[in-house]
Amino acid sequence: MKHRTFFWFILPTLSAMILFIALPIVSVFIQSLFVAHEQVLVVSESCGPFGCTPTTSVDLEATAKLQEERPLGQFNGLGTYTNRSHLAFAEVGEAWASSASMGEFFSKVYNLPFYSALTFTLAYTAIVTPLVLVLGMAIAVGVNNLPNMLKGLAIFISLLPFLVTPLVGSLILFWMVDSDGVIGATIQNIFNDPTLSLKASTALTWIMLMFYGVWHTLPFSFITFYAGLQTVPEDTMEAAQIDGATKWQRMIHVIVPHLAPLVSFVTLMMIMDNFRVFEPIVSFKAEAHAQSLSWIIYNDLRESGNPLYGSAGATSLITIILVVILMTPVLIRTWRDFTRKSH
């Protein structure tokens, strides 16, 4: 294919990606360098019968004019990145200097909004991903042994939690775990504690969100592994059986190695998707106990009346950098595969 033809074929999709993905990243970066203008204050003296008192008031006109002239706000450099709501270098240093133990240090750092969101996002990714891999594999093996008619049904049922909108899926579970809902009320009955609520404690909220995460993404790993199981070479299995391998041994030595490439594929997809955890926190109204990176960006932009573009931009850019770091192993491997193929 000639360069010219390639260019015309790729033009629509490439311009869409440059205009609405690459340029917005640049715009996010520029925004993150600015903070909102300070309000213009005017001091006026109001004089009454008992002397004069100075009063300070906001000069709305001047503030609006300033906003008009420089809509981005005032230049702040990388200040937003290092302030208390983001990387918080000063506070982390302070915590490091003043804490007697590691535990104390971490709890101080955890109280900073960015690190608290980062902790939840990483914990969510690190816990949900392996659970989904292991359980998905187990279900795939189980379904593979089922009679043919039930296989289709099992896949049909499994697809629904996966395809349903995260916001809607978590709402469905949210109503069930509500203290008046079927699961919430049952748990209260079991522990005989009418004040027990899954939404009231940090630990229970985390468990609930992660349970949702597993419920929502398990079908993907199940279906992928199930498809992989269909391609396990029949004769290798038979040979292993003739050699006297037990079912379990065949599983570990034939099936698992055969599925190994799938495991890395599913892991990659799961890390991407779990790292953006966001909607369940909105649905479960869990922000008091669990915030993710995506959620704090959303929250900055939702700040009523006065969205914090600079702050959202800084968090966005840090998140993008983290995603790229998480993906480097995959990118390097793909690069190696590519160069090997082209030689």
Place this chain on the structure above:
Amino acid sequence: MATKAQSRMTPLKLFSYAFVAVWLIIAAFPFFWTFWGSFKVQADFLSKADWMNALTGTNTIEQTGSAFTGAGYYGAWVLEDFWFNFRNTGIVVFFTVVISLTFGTLGGYALARSGFRYAFWILMAALVFRAMPHITLVSGYLLPFFEWNVWGILPTTIIVLVAINQPFTLWMLHSFFKNIPKDMDESAMVDGCTRFQAFWHVIVPVMWPGVITTGLFSFLLAYNDFAVTAMLLSEENETIIPAINSFMGTTQVEGKIMYAVAAVVSTTAPLFVLILFFQRQIVSGLTAGAVKG
């Protein structure tokens, strides 16, 4: 070959059946429960006294005279104009799917037929773009869109969704086109077709299965998106997902939670139909990138 040993019921096999059964119940039960409950009144759906009420509808009979009521659906669709949000979703989804498939097939075809190094870099960039949370881009859209006065309307959202969808579409269609033999379009070009004519007359007729599968996933992305639609659409142009979220904000207080329940069930219904008809395509799409490893 099913030997005797394979068909015998071992404890391991029994355990794996039980495991699958538990999963299927966990997967299906919430939907069944919410669907059933959407025809009840709130006192039954969220019943502190006895969860059996949600099944039998004790309070529903008391309040409406029948065990089932369509009050939630009436409230959502008629009183809260939910159909309007559904219409918006229809427009957004339709145009997003059509435009992303048009752009994606052209781009995917070019990437599959080109061995240039920059084709590889485009694919890598697409992979990184695919990994980024959508919300990280939103703050980059807002200020320019306010400035150009295009915030809050459907066309802007459609274009943004198309762009966000492109990385995934490119990857899927690119690997799909790689499976269509090169000889097909090359022989057409030997016969005097231009590259585009070869693409149009030879490749387009055989590419439908891949396009349908990719289209399903574009549909799901546009239908399910919350991060972009919630931030880029004004209230009068809301699609269903942000509309449900704003339902939650306003109706919780007024005890109209059943409206939201009915809206949630209505939102899930099209997906149910989708799975019913396209299960095979969805599964093959999910595993397309995977099986090759």
